[in-house]
Each structure stands twice: as structure tokens, then as C-alpha cells.
Amino acid sequence: MAILSINRSMRQIHVHVVNISGLSIVNALGWMTVTQLRNYFMGVLMHRCIYGNTPDYIKYSILSVSDVHDDFTRSLSSGDLYIPHPNREIFKQSFLYNSPLVWNSLPGALKVLSCHHVLREIAKCMF
DSSP: OHHHHHHHHHHHHHHTOSSOOHHHHHHHHTOOOHHHHHHHHHHHHHHHHHTTOSOHHHHTTOOBHHHHOOSOOHHHHTTOBOOOOOSSGGGGGSHHHHHHHHHHHSOHHHHTOOOHHHHHHHHHHHO
């Protein structure tokens, strides 16, 4: 099934070969860019992590704002995750830094969904 859809996509690309950039081809086919795919999968993994469907080493490496701060803030009430402060610029590329950023950027309605299958379908439209 996947090979058939790839063949159709390649046929569509082959027919319209003029002087088109790769990004416009991705947009024309309705595919996500690499950054969108990374954010999509990271958001789904964070949802699974928060609702207990991941291994312990991932689950316990992510901290909620309520675990770190005692004060009642907007981020505490919206279910945001704690974003650690990087010591080096390379830390900004890590999972521990990027995953809370992606999770905190999601709307509150997506954060409270308990079924990750529903989240995946809604997030595909969002990213």
C-alpha cells in the first residue's frame, strides 16, 4: 500500500517537473516538512510520556512546572512542562530541551486528551 502511494506521488512529481523547489513539492503533495514531522512525533511522544505509556527513563526525565515551582502561575494551571536552562547552545538541540517547548506550544484542548490516537489525528492537521 505504501509503495503504491509513493509511486503515485512520484508520477505526480514526474509529470510536473519544470523548475520546482523541494519545499513546494512537499507542500503540493500535502506532506509535512522535516521540522513539522519532528515536532509532530515529539508532541505525540510527550503525550505518551505524560500519560504513562513510555519507559521510566523517559518519563522521569520530564518535569512538570508544578514539580519545580511552588507558586501558582499561568503555566502551572495550563499543564506546562519545565524547560531547563541550557548551559551550552548544543543543549538546545536535545530532547530534554525541545520536547517541553513543543508540548507547551500545544493548545490546552490537546494536552488534556487521554487517548493518544485522537491526539495523533488532530495534531496531523495542526502541524
